[in-house]
Amino acid sequence: MxxxxxxxxxxxxxxxxxxxxxxxxxxxxxxxxxxxxxxxxxxxxxxxxxxxxxxxxxxxxxxxxxxxxxxxxxxxxxxxxxxxxxxxxxxxxxxxxxxxxxxxxxxxxxxxxxxxxxxxxxxxxxxxxxxxxxxxxxxxxxxxxxxxxxxxxxxxxxxxxxxxxxxxxxxxxxxxxxxxxxxxxxxxxxxxxxxxxxxxxxxxxxxxxxxxxxxxxxxxxxxxxxxxxxxxxxxxxxxFVAGFIGTMNFLPDCRHQDTTTVRFLDYSLESRPPEGFSAPEQITTLAIRPEHVRIADDQDRSSNILRARIEQIEFRGSVSRVMVRVLHLAGHPSAHQIEIDLQPKAVDQLQLDARHDLDIYLPPKHVLAFSDSLSLGAGQSHAA
CATH class of the missing domain: 3.40.50.300 (P-loop containing nucleotide triphosphate hydrolases)
Known part of the structure; x- marks a missing residue:
């Protein structure tokens, strides 16, 4: 047949x-x-x-x-x-x-x-x-x-x-x-x-x-x-993709004040608006990779700077992973942790150690924003 x-x-x-x-x-x-x-x-x-x-x-x-x-x-x-x-x-x-x-x-x-x-x-x-x-x-x-x-x-x-x-x-x-x-x-x-x-x-x-x-x-x-x-x-x-591919820091429960400014705790942060941005007060999750977070210096502008306390430093060979807890402007710790990847030499030069308070800078171009109301990717086109 x-x-x-x-x-x-x-x-x-x-x-x-x-x-x-x-x-x-x-x-x-x-x-x-x-x-x-x-x-x-x-x-x-x-x-x-x-x-x-x-x-x-x-x-x-x-x-x-x-x-x-x-x-x-x-x-x-x-x-x-x-x-x-x-x-x-x-x-x-x-x-x-x-x-x-x-x-x-x-x-x-x-x-x-x-x-x-x-x-x-x-x-x-x-x-x-x-x-x-x-x-x-x-x-x-x-x-x-x-x-x-x-x-x-x-x-x-x-x-x-x-x-x-x-x-x-x-x-x-x-x-x-x-x-x-x-x-x-x-x-x-x-x-x-x-x-x-x-x-x-x-x-x-x-x-x-x-x-x-x-x-x-x-x-x-x-x-x-x-x-x-x-x-x-x-x-x-x-x-999901942000957290599954590599390491990502998440700042949840943020609210957009306008298309580019987000309120997180006591801070105003700049970021790109999430896809599907509809209106102010929309709940948003911000995200940034550990290698993009910096220790703030005099060259950094006042926006996107958070006060934080070092909780742990892990030597990982080519980098050191610095874990910090974000502080409220009043100085007391929040529930939010951020991981930072630095060169071991930089850790030594800055004399960083546990319980040390410092300012960290989140460059706006590296701050991603995700709308909590959007679907997590179901039905995306095969032509993507």
Whole structure:
């Protein structure tokens, strides 16, 4: 019986793969809630979020390992929503490697090449092992290799059939930090060399930031933001992304006095108005990264200066993290803490120590404002 051809998209796009209004439920639990993303040809996209956010479910639906309740998956303009895994031209690398322990490395890599002749299979497998730097390990068995080497074999096996799309499900999470750091660069280098469109699930922020062209940030089944690493870090769409990517100081329960001035405790602070700003007195949360907070000096203007008391100083190698508590103008402590990253040399020069009171400066250009009344990113466009 001839297989029915996949439906062709009625509109051409620049995306290699699109996920449109995807919803997936497990009983009463909604794992994916109206998710939309588009991935460009040759792009490396990471899906990032905390445990249970839906990132692995999204990858499995893209792969065809899970069936969505509604929405669709399009690859190269074809609707593959009901297509089995075998018809999606995928290469998949799992966290557990999933190598066959009873056959040697080159035969593991050849496993998905059964349609080719035996000499062609071996030649292709050897080519892939050379690509991942394991050509001299071809006759060994998985148990004779390190965890990092086994993950390279799994990558070689996934790439051997020349897939149009490579899916990586937390491929480095089982490895120690030093091996992970090395393999990050190797995987990205191989992906760029082959030009294969790649989607990787990870819970590791550093992994996503260093490897991906763009990052899908998810929480509770919803798309929070889809942007490049620099935009996610410098212009997060909401308080979840701001707090999940890197370290962020939050000043909650602020009220806008006008479009640029916010009242926090006894202080008036300048900031950019939040997206969707509607009127004065709107409740707002301000946010600023620790590296952007400064110890105030005579050059700083009077606005955006807070009085604070040092509570703790942590030496972290290249920086020292200074934790301070904001003081009311009357001098008594508030409930709000702020973290500041300074060079250790600066800490010594300023003779900072615990219980020391000082003025800190929040540069207005680095103060982000988020409206507490706005949605935390649900339904953001895949074209973001």
């Amino acid at each position: 001839n297989k029915k051809a996949p439906k062709k998209s009625l509109t051409s796009t620049d995306y290699f793969i699109e996920v449109r209004h995807l919803t997936k439920k497990f009983g009463a639990f909604t794992a994916l809630d109206n998710v939309n993303i588009g991935v460009k040809p040759g792009e490396f996209v990471s899906i990032l979020g905390p445990s249970g956010c839906g990132k692995t479910t999204l990858l499995r639906v893209i792969a065809g390992l899970e069936q969505q309740n509604s929405g669709s998956v399009w690859i190269q303009g074809n609707d593959v929503s009901r297509e089995p895994v075998a018809n999606r031209q995928l290469g998949i690398v799992f966290q557990s490697y999933a190598l066959f322990p009873n056959i040697n490395i080159i035969n593991n890599v050849q496993y998905g090449l059964r349609q080719m002749t035996a000499p062609a299979r071996r030649e292709r497998a050897q080519e892939m092992l050379e690509l991942v730097g394991l050509s001299d390990q071809a006759d060994k068995y998985p148990a004779q290799l390190s965890g990092g080497q086994q993950q390279r074999v799994a990558l070689a096996r996934a790439l051997a059939p020349n897939p149009s799309l490579l899916l990586l499900d937390e491929p480095l999470s089982a490895l120690d930090a030093r091996v992970r750091a090395r393999l990050r660069g190797e995987i990205r280098s191989i992906q760029e060399k082959l030009g294969v469109t790649t989607i990787m699930v990870t819970h590791d922020q550093e992994e996503a930031l260093t490897m991906a062209d763009r990052i899908v940030v998810m929480d509770q089944g919803q798309l929070m933001q889809f942007a490049d690493p620099q935009q996610l870090y410098g212009a997060p769409a909401n308080t």
